[in-house]
Amino acid sequence: MTPSADPPALRLPFDASGLAADPLTTERLRLRPLETSDAPDVWEYQRLPEVLRYIPWPERSEEEAYEHTRTRAGMRRLVAAGDGVILAMELVGEPSVAADQAAGRNRVVGDVMLRVSNAEHAQLEIGWVLHPAFQGRGLAAEAAGAALAFAFERLRPHRVQAILDARNTASARLCERLGMRREATILEEEFHDGAWEDTAIYGILAREWAERG
Numbered sequence: 001m002t003p004s005a006d007p008p009a010l011r012l013p014f015d016a017s018g019l020a021a022d023p024l025t026t027e028r029l030r031l032r033p034l035e036t037s038d039a040p041d042v043w044e045y046q047r048l049p050e051v052l053r054y055i056p057w058p059e060r061s062e063e064e065a066y067e068h069t070r071t072r073a074g075m076r077r078l079v080a081a082g083d084g085v086i087l088a089m090e091l092v093g094e095p096s097v098a099a100d101q102a103a104g105r106n107r108v109v110g111d112v113m114l115r116v117s118n119a120e121h122a123q124l125e126i127g128w129v130l131h132p133a134f135q136g137r138g139l140a141a142e143a144a145g146a147a148l149a150f151a152f153e154r155l156r157p158h159r160v161q162a163i164l165d166a167r168n169t170a171s172a173r174l175c176e177r178l179g180m181r182r183e184a185t186i187l188e189e190e191f192h193d194g195a196w197e198d199t200a201i202y203g204i205l206a207r208e209w210a211e212r213g
């Protein structure tokens with residue numbers, strides 16, 4: 001047990017709608033809540049088998065995927081365990097595949113999820129997905145780093161975790177790049193396509209994040 005004077009307290013409720021008007025910005029990206037109108041861009045990565053390989057999304061038809069984006073776009077308020085928000089990763093200067101490109105819309109190349117794992121104990125989860133054509137450039141690290149910084153600053157979690165398929169080495173490398181520590185490998189936690197699969201859990205504590213500067 002680690003002694004601490006401070007009881008855990010996530011700053012809830014939190015409404016992410018404010019980020020629509022005032023997005024998080026990084027060198028190359030804008031991060032703001034996912035919108036229903038992002039569905040064409042999201043479909044470009046959600047339809048790819050290599051993207052679905054390690055995330056708990058079933059194969060969806062285009063129509064089902066648009067409905068899924070609509071549902072995820074509606075996730076704005078964090079109040080209790082299980083509540084999440086999806087931050088769209090707009091790559092600045094890359095045109096959206098959506099029909100209304102005339103508006104000069106940036107393409108959504110991936111997204112970052114922040115979810116309340118446990119409100120009482122101030123635990124959050126982070127997750128990510130990036131279109132393969134945009135991987136290998138540090139964009140996921142840029143987005144996840146900004147989302148983590150925002151989360152620690154605004155929501156005040158005691159710890160943030162990422163839950164991975166243990167074979168997902170790209171995601172594990174990203175966790176390590178963010179300063180997250182491998183805390184556990186859970187053997188044969190899920191059964192998919194005729195085989196048992198292991199889960200990896202990475203975590204970072206608020207004080208560890210602060211020490212990174």
Ligand SMILES: CC(C)(COP(=O)(O)OP(=O)(O)OC[C@H]1O[C@@H](n2cnc3c(N)ncnc32)[C@H](O)[C@@H]1OP(=O)(O)O)[C@@H](O)C(=O)NCCC(=O)NCCS
Pocket residue numbers: 050051052054055127128129130131134135136137138139140141142163164165168170171173174177
């Ligand atoms: C997990 C995932 C987001 C990682 O994407 P990524 O682009 O590899 O991640 P990063 O942004 O950290 O980029 C790192 C790579 O870019 C390279 N890179 C190039 N320029 C860089 C820069 N300016 N800064 C940092 N890295 C840079 C790094 O060397 C590294 O390459 P490596 O993986 O060959 O070592 C991606 O693989 C993905 O979306 N997978 C499918 C969905 C999925 O599995 N999601 C996770 C579920 S838990």
